Amino acid sequence: MNTAKKLAGAAALATAAIVALAGCSASPAAPAPTTAAPNSVALRMTVWTSNEAQLALFASIADSYKATHPEIKSITFESLPFADYNTTLTTQIAGGNAPDLAWMGDLSKDLIASDALLPLTPVLKDTKGWGYDDLLPSATAEFSRDGQLYAYPFSNSPYALYVNKDLLAAAGQSLPAEGLTWDQVSTIGAAVNVATGKAGFVIRDFDFSAWNTLATVWTGWGASAWNADGTKCTFDDDKMVGAFTFLHDAVYKHSAMPGPGTKADFFAGDSAFTVAQVSRASLLTGSFGYDVVPLPAGPAGTYSVIGQAGMGVLRTSAHPQEAGSFLAYLTGPENSAKLSQFFPSARKSLLSGEKLAANNTKLTAEQLQSVVVDQIPGAVTLPNHTSPAEIAQKGKTALDAMWKPDADVEKVLGSVCSAISPLLAK
Amino acid sequence: MTAGSTLPREAVTTASRAPGDKDPVRRRARRFWTMRRRDAAAGYLFIAPQVIGVVLFVLVPVGLAIVYSLNKWNIFTGRLSFVGGANYAALAADPQLPSVLGATAVFSLGVVVLNIALGLGLAVMLNRRFHGVTFFRTLFFSPVVISVVAWTLVWGFLLQDNGGINAVLAQLGIHGPNWLQEGPTAMGAVIVTQVIRSVGVNMVLFLSALQGVPSELYEAARIDGAGSRTIFTRITLPLISPTLLLTSIITIVGALQAFAQIAVLTEGGPALSTTVLVYYVFQQAFTFNNIGYGSTLALMLLTFVMLLTVLQWQLRRKWVFYEH
Numbered sequence: 001m002n003t004a005k006k007l008a009g010a011a012a013l014a015t016a017a018i019v020a021l022a023g024c025s026a027s028p029a030a031p032a033p034t035t036a037a038p039n040s041v042a043l044r045m046t047v048w049t050s051n052e053a054q055l056a057l058f059a060s061i062a063d064s065y066k067a068t069h070p071e072i073k074s075i076t077f078e079s080l081p082f083a084d085y086n087t088t089l090t091t092q093i094a095g096g097n098a099p100d101l102a103w104m105g106d107l108s109k110d111l112i113a114s115d116a117l118l119p120l121t122p123v124l125k126d127t128k129g130w131g132y133d134d135l136l137p138s139a140t141a142e143f144s145r146d147g148q149l150y151a152y153p154f155s156n157s158p159y160a161l162y163v164n165k166d167l168l169a170a171a172g173q174s175l176p177a178e179g180l181t182w183d184q185v186s187t188i189g190a191a192v193n194v195a196t197g198k199a200g201f202v203i204r205d206f207d208f209s210a211w212n213t214l215a216t217v218w219t220g221w222g223a224s225a226w227n228a229d230g231t232k233c234t235f236d237d238d239k240m241v242g243a244f245t246f247l248h249d250a251v252y253k254h255s256a257m258p259g260p261g262t263k264a265d266f267f268a269g270d271s272a273f274t275v276a277q278v279s280r281a282s283l284l285t286g287s288f289g290y291d292v293v294p295l296p297a298g299p300a301g302t303y304s305v306i307g308q309a310g311m312g313v314l315r316t317s318a319h320p321q322e323a324g325s326f327l328a329y330l331t332g333p334e335n336s337a338k339l340s341q342f343f344p345s346a347r348k349s350l351l352s353g354e355k356l357a358a359n360n361t362k363l364t365a366e367q368l369q370s371v372v373v374d375q376i377p378g379a380v381t382l383p384n385h386t387s388p389a390e391i392a393q394k395g396k397t398a399l400d401a402m403w404k405p406d407a408d409v410e411k412v413l414g415s416v417c418s419a420i421s422p423l424l425a426k
Numbered sequence: 427m428t429a430g431s432t433l434p435r436e437a438v439t440t441a442s443r444a445p446g447d448k449d450p451v452r453r454r455a456r457r458f459w460t461m462r463r464r465d466a467a468a469g470y471l472f473i474a475p476q477v478i479g480v481v482l483f484v485l486v487p488v489g490l491a492i493v494y495s496l497n498k499w500n501i502f503t504g505r506l507s508f509v510g511g512a513n514y515a516a517l518a519a520d521p522q523l524p525s526v527l528g529a530t531a532v533f534s535l536g537v538v539v540l541n542i543a544l545g546l547g548l549a550v551m552l553n554r555r556f557h558g559v560t561f562f563r564t565l566f567f568s569p570v571v572i573s574v575v576a577w578t579l580v581w582g583f584l585l586q587d588n589g590g591i592n593a594v595l596a597q598l599g600i601h602g603p604n605w606l607q608e609g610p611t612a613m614g615a616v617i618v619t620q621v622i623r624s625v626g627v628n629m630v631l632f633l634s635a636l637q638g639v640p641s642e643l644y645e646a647a648r649i650d651g652a653g654s655r656t657i658f659t660r661i662t663l664p665l666i667s668p669t670l671l672l673t674s675i676i677t678i679v680g681a682l683q684a685f686a687q688i689a690v691l692t693e694g695g696p697a698l699s700t701t702v703l704v705y706y707v708f709q710q711a712f713t714f715n716n717i718g719y720g721s722t723l724a725l726m727l728l729t730f731v732m733l734l735t736v737l738q739w740q741l742r743r744k745w746v747f748y749e750h
Contacts, residue, residue, distance in 0.1 A: 087712050094501045094717070110715075114502035208607075209693065260607040260696075261587035316504075390714040397522075400696040403607065 034322055036071040041322045043075045045101035045311070046089055048082040054342050055079065058330075061338070065329050071322060086389065093316070100317035101327060104151055104310050106212075106388040108143055112150045113386045117312040118320055119148035120327065127328040131347070134333070139346035142381045143310045151310030152331045155343035157277040158375040159216045159305045161185070161296060165289035167272045171195035180296045182220055182246060185273055189256035192272040199264035199271035200256035204280065208260035211399050212382045212392065216275045216305045218243035220298020225383040226424055233417035233424055235395075236410070242299065244402065244409050252405045260403045277307050278344065278372050281362040292367050294375060304375035307382055309343070344372050351376060387423050394419040488728065494721035501715045513722040525698040526706045529613065530682070533702050536617040537681040542673055544621060545628025550658075552629070553636045563633070567626035574623065578690040581619045582606070585691075609699035612692050616700050620687050624680065628673045635669035636662065667746045675738055682731055703727050 034041075049055065055077055062075035078099065080088045086107045092098055093116070104111060111117050125132045135153075143151040161180070168174060171192040176184060189200020206213045215225070223239035226232060234240065250257040258264045258271075266274030267283040275295065284290055295303065311331070313323045329335065333347070340350050341359030353369030360368060385391055398419040402412045495513050497506045517523060552563050569577060584590040585605040592602035605615045639662060647657050663670070685704045688694060694701035694709070701709075707727060711720025 090501055090715055091712070094499075094504070096504070111502060114500060116502040209695075259587065259604070261589075261604045263586060263588070387714065390716075393709060393713070396695065397697050403696075 034069075034071050034325070036319065036322060038070040039073045041071045041319045042073045043101065043319060043323055043326060044078055044099045045076070045103070046078045046080055046085075046092070046099045047103045048080055048085045050079045050081075051342070057338060057342070061330055061335050062326075065326055069322075069325075072326075075326065093314070096316075098314050098316045100319060100323040101311060101313050103154075104312060105308070106382075106384050108151055108310055108312075109384050109386045109388065111312070111314075112143070112145050116315055117150040118315055118317075118324060119150055120152060120312065120324065121147070121149045123324040123328050124149065124152070124331075127325075127332065130328055130332050131349070134347045134349050136346050136348055136351075136377055138377055138379055139306075139308070142308055142384065143312075151312035152327065153308050153310050153346045154331060154336075154339060155279070155309040156306050156346050156376055156379075157279040157308075157344050158372055158379060159275055159295060159307065160278050160292050160371040160375075161294070162266055162274045162276060162280075162284075163291040163293065164266065164269065164272050165291055167192050167196055167198055167269070167288070169289075171272075173272075175291070175293070180293060182217065182296045182298050185296050186246070186250045186254055186256040189250070189272050190254040193255050198269075199258040199262075200250070200254075201273035201275070202258065202264050202266055202271045204266065204274045204276035208400075208403055209396055210392070211395055212384075213275075214243075214247070215380070215382050216295060217247060217298070219303045219305055219380060220296065220300060221246070222298075222300030224380075226385065226420075230385050231424055233421045235416040235420075236414045239300070240413055241410050244413060248402065248407060248409055251403070278363070278368075279342075281360070284362050292363055292371050294371055304379035305382065306376060306379040344376065346376075385424065387426065391420050391423050394423065488725075491721040491724050491728075494717050495725055497718050499717040501717060509718065513718045516719055517722060517726065522698055522701075522706075526701050526703055529698065529700055530702045532613060533617060533684065533700070534678060534681040536613070537620050537684070538674065538677045540617065540621045541625050541628055541677050541681075542670070545625050545673065546632050546670075548625065548629045549632030549636055550662075553633055563629075566629055569623040570626040572623070574686045575690055577623050578619060578687045581615070582691050585615050606692055607696055609696055612696060612700050616687060616691055619691065620681070620684055623687075624677075628677065631669050631673055632666065635666035639665045671738065671742050671746050675735055678734055678738075679731055682727065682734075703730075 045058075047055075047058070058077045062077070066072045066075060085103075085105075089099075089102055089104075089107065121132070124130050136156075139153045139156050140149055143149055143153055163175060168188065171188075172195070173188045173191050175188075185201050192198055193200045203213055203216060212225070218224070218240055221239045221243035223237065223243050224234055226234055247257065251259045264270040266276070267280070267285070269288050278292070281292065295305065297303075311327060313320055313327055317323045331339075333349070336345050336347050337350055339345065340347075340356065344356070345351065351373045353365035353367075353373055356368040356372060357363070357365035363371075395416050398416040399412065401407060401415065402409065496508060496510060498509045498512075499506050548566055552559055552566075586592075587604040587607070589605075591605070595602040603611045605611045643661050643665075644657060647661055652660070682702075683704055684702060685708065688700055688702055688705045689708070692700040694705050703723065704727065707720050707723045710716045710723060714720075
């Protein structure tokens with residue numbers, strides 16, 4: 001292990017690179033008290049936000065924790081650029097400089113499968129008043145294995161459809177009172193494109209590269225990237241063919257969706273619709289009239305998709321017990337309420353339109369109720385699997401053939417399965 | 427045994443002491459630091475920074491890359507498992523590698539041919555005295571000092587389907603292609619942006635070489651009735667051939683190391699059309715966390731670069747003028 005660590009530290013040069021938590025306490029009283037000497041524990045958590053208000057909130061929570069825990073010398077929140085977050089975090093881990101706690105998105109499966117995270121269920125359940133049963137099962141599933149939670153889902157932001165009402169009005173279009181479908185979105189988007197020259201609908205962050213975001217569409221056809229246990233590719237089934245035929249037609253037949261290589265930013269007024277997480281509402285500047293509605297229904301009916309972020313404790317931490325205790329404090333009922341102004345909570349008690357609206361200046365209580373509160377309980381997450389980056393790249397390489405006017409949708413989707421199946425089987 | 431060695435020690439040192447040098451330690455030190463040793467020490471001191479740099483940043487990493495290439499490394503747990511030649515066997519079984527090597531060959535060849543041809547052409551044109559020559563020299567060299575990422579980002583915007591280049595073409599009644607989304611045009615775009623950014627270095631080297639060609643040779647050739655083409659092929663090219671060798675080595679090595687422009691402009695796509703070997707190494711090692719296989723690919727790249735350089739060096743006798 002030591003040799004490996006030394007080699008790991010030197011790896012950065014080459015190409016650019018167990019302590020149990022509290023144990024499964026039999027009694028659900030309180031986590032075992034720390035034995036650390038006063039002022040001897042320095043904790044570091046890697047995060048991908050650089051938002052000053054969010055970092056200030058984290059710092060204030062850390063300060064109040066420190067005030068009651070003399071063993072804590074410092075708690076640092078290390079802000080890493082989002083685009084390179086996974087690479088930077090893995091490089092830190094490989095270099096023997098892993099943080100004590102870390103935010104994680106699609107890296108969570110690899111971390112959990114590698115046993116690199118400490119199970120949080122014992123410490124959270126043993127923390128008095130934490131309220132483990134308050135967590136929504138749909139929110140914890142992504143970060144759980146064998147009944148243990150390995151990362152706390154602190155951010156659960158549903159995807160919703162943003163609407164530029166000014167562009168729709170300019171094209172003489174309007175949304176149906178209820179029951180909006182993808183076909184209607186495509187029809188209205190095409191009409192807006194003809195009338196104004198602006199784009200119809202855009203799947204934000206997809207950019208003809210990040211295909212996992214298309215789960216916000218294909219779930220409406222009842223499709224999924226792979227089966228429930230992640231062992232079999234289902235890209236080539238009829239439902240997925242239907243979803244991609246819709247998207248392909250939207251680009252090349254109806255001009256309802258801009259093709260690859262064309263930038264259209266909804267929040268700059270470039271498109272009639274976009275699918276984005278509710279948390280992106282902060283990008284609305286008020287320069288045009290807008291609405292935010294749940295995702296349109298597909299042939300399989302209505303559905304919800306959420307994007308999640310978790311925070312966990314790394315096994316390599318020099319202070320796993322103290323890191324776990326701090327995480328329990330940070331995510332307890334009181335602090336979760338504070339965090340929910342930025343990150344939709346996984347706690348049922350905090351999910352109501354009124355409560356969310358108290359800290360949201362962009363969306364009304366009714367909007368938040370319909371696009372957040374009503375969506376999270378039944379939501380599915382974006383596809384995630386071990387080796388996420390390799391699956392994403394191999395899938396993208398195969399899917400590139402889709403974005404041509406004469407693409408054979410079925411054949412391309414079959415090639416996606418050929419490309420990613422060996423990785424799913426690992 | 428010499429006679430001197432039988433004398434008492436103090437007698438020897440006293441007898442051999444030079445006038446004014448009464449300190450035996452200093453005298454012994456002076457005897458040790460002979461002229462030859464002083465020269466050698468100075469030489470070692472001069473090369474020490476380079477040697478230390480090469481050892482730390484080349485030899486040690488290459489050694490570690492060899493170690494990693496023989497192992498599978500679980501980056502999350504820090505466990506290294508010896509796999510022998512499995513990573514080398516994986517090279518043959520990798521279905522993406524042929525495409526990657528093909529893209530690397532096309533990119534390198536395109537960059538080398540265009541860069542040297544354009545660099546030489548610009549140098550010949552700017553090796554004259556005319557109004558504004560300094561401005562043009564500066565203009566063509568200036569991209570070299572611009573950050574490669576900033577340069578590539580700007581080109582990324584210009585090359586979008588609805589970007590600046592197609593807007594200009596549309597004004598001329600031409601429907602431009604979707605440059606970065608179609609294989610051949612994406613590779614062409616990456617090559618051209620790389621060449622425009624780096625051609626200034628070769629231009630300056632060629633300018634310097636051209637200005638070193640004695641003017642009497644040109645005068646003599648003209649008197650003998652040689653035309654421009656003959657003068658260029660029979661006098662200019664042979665005399666600047668050492669620079670041609672240097673620029674071709676620099677350009678090939680630079681092309682094989684190109685990373686940022688690929689990462690920023692195309693991310694290796696569409697499909698694998700612009701995934702060159704360096705970018706593939708990065709993906710395998712740092713994006714997919716396959717450190718062992720990434721190290722194996724890196725060693726393959728190192729072997730390519732070394733072989734190409736050795737080949738050029740061996741061939742120099744055939745075409746470099748001063749090596750005859």
